[in-house]
Amino acid sequence: MTDSIFTKIIKEEIPARKIFENEHVMAIMDLSQVTRGHTLIITKKPVRNIFEYDEDLAANVFSSLPIVAKAVKEHNPDVKGLNILMNNEAVASQTVFHSHIHLLPRYSEDDDFGLKWSDNSDQYTDAELDNIQSELIKALEGMTK
Numbered sequence: 001m002t003d004s005i006f007t008k009i010i011k012e013e014i015p016a017r018k019i020f021e022n023e024h025v026m027a028i029m030d031l032s033q034v035t036r037g038h039t040l041i042i043t044k045k046p047v048r049n050i051f052e053y054d055e056d057l058a059a060n061v062f063s064s065l066p067i068v069a070k071a072v073k074e075h076n077p078d079v080k081g082l083n084i085l086m087n088n089e090a091v092a093s094q095t096v097f098h099s100h101i102h103l104l105p106r107y108s109e110d111d112d113f114g115l116k117w118s119d120n121s122d123q124y125t126d127a128e129l130d131n132i133q134s135e136l137i138k139a140l141e142g143m144t145k
Contacts, residue, residue, distance in 0.1 A: 004098035006042045020068050024060035027068045030102065034113050037079065037105040039072050041065065047099045049088040065101065072103045081106040083113065 009016040010026055019039065020027035030038040043061055047053065053061070065084070073079045083104040087094035104113050124132070 004046075004096050006096060006098040006100060007046055010042065010044055019071065020064070022064060024057075025064045027064070034102075035104050035106065035111050037072050037075055037103075039068060039103045041068055041101040041103065043099040048097050049094060049099050050086060051088060052099070061099075061101075069103055072105050076105070078107050079105045080108065083115070 005014070008014045009028060016026075017029035018026060019029065020041075024044055025041050026044060027039055027041045030040050032038065041061065041064060043057065045057060047057065069082055069084065073082055083102070083106060085102040085104065086100070087102075106113070
C-alpha cells in the first residue's frame with residue numbers, strides 16, 4: 001500500500017487536527033466538515049479497508065469508536081445524533097484507500113448531510129432471499145474453518 005494522506009498524518013509528515021490517539025488508531029477532524037465536528041478514525045496499520053481487517057484489528061479499531069463518538073456528541077449541546085459511516089472501495093465512495101471511519105454529528109434532519117434509503121423489500125422473492133441467505137452462510141462457514 002502506498003503512502004496515503006492518512007499515513008503521512010500518522011507519521012506527522014503533515015499536520016492534522018488530532019483529537020484522540022492510541023496505539024491502534026488516530027482520530028482527527030475531517031477537513032471537509034460535512035457537518036460541524038465531522039471526525040475520522042484512521043487505522044494506524046496501513047490497511048485499505050474493512051476487507052483487510054482481521055479480528056484483532058477490528059476489535060482494536062472498533063473499541064475506540066464509542067470513546068470518540070461520545071466526544072463528538074458531547075462537544076456541542078446541539079448535537080442530536082450521529083452517523084457512523086465507512087466507505088469500502090470506490091463503488092462505495094471510498095476516495096482515500098487507507099481504512100477510516102467517518103463520525104458525522106447530526107443537528108437536525110435538514111443539516112448538510114443525508115442518506116437516501118430505498119425500500120426494496122418487494123424486489124426479491126422469498127426463494128431469492130433464501131438463496132442469498134444460504135450463500136452468505138456458506139461464505140461464513142468457509143471463513144471460520
